[in-house]
Amino acid sequence: MTSLICNLAGVALRNPIIMASGTFGFGREYGELYDLSILGGIASKGLTLHPRSGNTGCRVQETPSGMMNSVGLENPGVASFLENELDQLVASNTAVIANLGGANLEEYVNGAAQISEACDLRQRQGQQAVDLLELNISCPNVKEGGIQFGVDTEVARQIVREVRQVTSIPLMVKLSPNAQDIVAMAHMCEQEGADAVSLVNTFSAMKIDIYQRRSAFQNSYAGLSGPAIKPIALRMVHQVSHAVSIPVVGMGGISSVEDIVEYIMAGAEAVQIGTYNFVNLHAGEELVAGLTAWMEKEKVQSLDEIRGIV
Template identity: 45%
Template sequence: MVTSVELCGIKIDNPVIPASGTFGYGYEFAEFYDINKLGTFSFKGTTREPRFGNETPRIAECASGMLNAVGLQNPGVESVINNELPKLKNVFSKPVMANVSGFSIEDYVYTCARLDGQEQVGWIEVNISCPNVHGAGMSFGTDAESAAQVTRAVKEVTDKPVIIKLSPKVTNIARIASACEDAGADGISLINTLLGMKIDLKTRRPLLANKTGGLSGPAVKPVALRMVYQVFEAVSIPIVGMGGIASAEDVIEFMLAGATAVEVGAQNLIDPYACPRIIDDLPQIMQKYGIDDLSEIIGGAH
């Protein structure tokens, strides 16, 4: 039973990766279990400067999922390098995926260049769902040319594999993915959250202080799966699929759609042991569906 896969030139023991924003900088989950069991994990979205994020409430519940408007709270890239990565080193011996956000091309370039020098970082996952401060608040990820610009700029400052994390808030996800591939991306990850809202009937106002928030959890899984399927037909670079994954069956479903690896997000928040459970379940679910080697099923649904 082979669960290992190769993600952008780096072999990982299994395709299960806790998603950015649901796993901090990893060391806190190491109090619950040995995180070396994971394929890798994507650390908290990191920006050039420290950020507090949005006011609270930042979290709302909805049917089969949740909304979050954390607003990229993080200590900034220097603190990540000086404080978070050294703490992680004590509990995690594998390459980590560095998740990077920015509000201008210069932000992305600066942060990626700083992380390029970090031995612990295996991949850089670039979140292009953030608004571009030079683009009237429009997200980099909703325009093929902006997405390609970020990709090109980042690729110039790092030798590490660059995975571009796409926003689902677009008409044609395959077109954005292709633009990133053409600009030199080594991989694509998707989907980031969908935009949602909840209104408090007692106050008659949006519940989240930010008014809107990103929808995640099982509610988004069919959308995510469809987009992974479409992107697989458009690009030849590896895809990291995510959106509502909660079981080993979900992992296989995303891999059949075209994912080389998967990220598990919201499920970590309601079940801190979600990822080790999924990893433990994989062999028996593979056996159930007659799978000997996970790599062989990537894109198998096409």
């Protein structure tokens, strides 16, 4: 029998295919297209303690082999998510991952505490809650001139350490490819009690409007994702997965079953699908079916047989 089951920080996934934060909303719209229970999991739209309206001006630009975005973490806030979105996500019958960002340390800690308290209450009432908390440390630190928390290992350490202290939910830290040393960053996360790491977030990039004589984005730079970044992201996943003992979730440019298999062979426990959801609205169900067919054809009974073999 072919089995796609994965174990992500103690959370059993039906398969390794997770929908990435910011590309799947809260699953509501995609749930009208196919049965979300076939997925390994869904990472929520990036949440912050308080609601955010996001950036103004141009938010998305298509690029060769990818896209750039400067959405600015538009979201309804943690409280609204817990009240209005979590029940629907839980009803999808797949692993629920809450992605959390913040503009300062206090927002990270308070947001994580709110999610944790709400989930503790749900569990006491016999209800399913958030399965994993994905900490997005690629957010700009507004108190330090807008530098990303996830660039400097010691700056990020304080966030991981303090969030770990306020939640018992399995903690996964989402790493920025712009980190000074992504392997050192992953080591730090493991040292501070993270149960897993996911990588990579988008690459810092730029687009210039040659007719307006300025950047196409109001914040000058935007995040690059899609197939263009896959070879670099794959290299980083390979480096990190061979350097830490906690599970690694790989992402970056996945748009085929072959891409998924590459990430697994590089050492990833699971993967996240992002930009491809915009290209193919049925990406999730097609990739699950395709991965099953590939394993049967290659006579691979479990992903453990190929995980980290490169």
